[in-house]
Amino acid sequence: xxxxTQMEGPVxxxxxxxxxxxxxxxxxxxxxxxxxxQYPGEGLQLLLKATKADDKGxxxxxxxxxxxxxxxxxLEKGSVQVSDSAVYFCALSDRAAGNKLTFGGGTRVLxxx
Amino acid sequence: xxxxxxxxKFRVLKTGQSMTLLCAQDMNHEYMYWYRQDPxxxxxxxxxxxxxxxxxxxxxxxxxxxxxxxxxxxxxxxESAAPSQTSxxxxxxxxxxxxxxxxxxxxxxxxxxxxx
Numbered sequence: 001x002x003x004x005t006q007m008e009g010p011v012x013x014x015x016x017x018x019x020x021x022x023x024x025x026x027x028x029x030x031x032x033x034x035x036x037x038q039y040p041g042e043g044l045q046l047l048l049k050a051t052k053a054d055d056k057g058x059x060x061x062x063x064x065x066x067x068x069x070x071x072x073x074x075l076e077k078g079s080v081q082v083s084d085s086a087v088y089f090c091a092l093s094d095r096a097a098g099n100k101l102t103f104g105g106g107t108r109v110l111x112x113x
Numbered sequence: 114x115x116x117x118x119x120x121x122k123f124r125v126l127k128t129g130q131s132m133t134l135l136c137a138q139d140m141n142h143e144y145m146y147w148y149r150q151d152p153x154x155x156x157x158x159x160x161x162x163x164x165x166x167x168x169x170x171x172x173x174x175x176x177x178x179x180x181x182x183x184x185x186x187x188x189x190x191x192e193s194a195a196p197s198q199t200s201x202x203x204x205x206x207x208x209x210x211x212x213x214x215x216x217x218x219x220x221x222x223x224x225x226x227x228x229x
């Protein structure tokens with residue numbers, strides 16, 4: 001079956017530091033990959049996505065590249081802000097079954113001033 | 114355009130009580146989903162629907178039932194609540210695959226349920 005593994009948190013950083021959150025996946029077929037972000041007390045919001053190998057998704061200074069050879073989709077941001085404090089979820093979509101999402105366990109990121 | 118809305122936002126139940134959570138979307142999405150979120154476990158799919166009148170089981174369906182009588186609504190029912198169902202419940206919706214309009218899921222704000 002499909003599965004997503006991401007690094008456990010919490011990750012604590014200072015403002016303007018570089019952020020990397022590792023994500024690897026196991027899937028049959030050719031999934032699409034997503035990063036969702038959950039701010040405190042809110043639902044999940046799509047941060048970025050990639051639909052095929054070597055695609056790079058980007059949004060709000062965050063980037064992730066779909067690496068089929070290493071089955072990875074690591075999230076990066078060059079200079080984090082306090083407002084980036086949130087829980088980040090890596091996920092893959094199974095197009096063969098109603099676009100079901102399989103989520104990683106989430107990584108909590110705390111950015112300190 | 115309200116997106117995905119959920120009611121209620123909070124609820125406390127006693128063991129054995131029943132309740133229904135309502136999800137509504139105004140984006141004309143074909144697909145709808147119910148997830149539960151528990152600490153350290155990410156989100157797990159309970160049930161989903163690929164169209165009006167259809168439902169299917171997800172990863173953790175036991176103890177829940179769903180109905181999709183109208184395209185815009187997806188109801189999640191707990192017939193006899195148990196403390197293990199204490200969780201945050203999220204509804205989501207998406208276009209069908211290949212619709213050309215995108216297929217990412219859009220999430221509601223969640224319902225925090227406590228079963229005592």
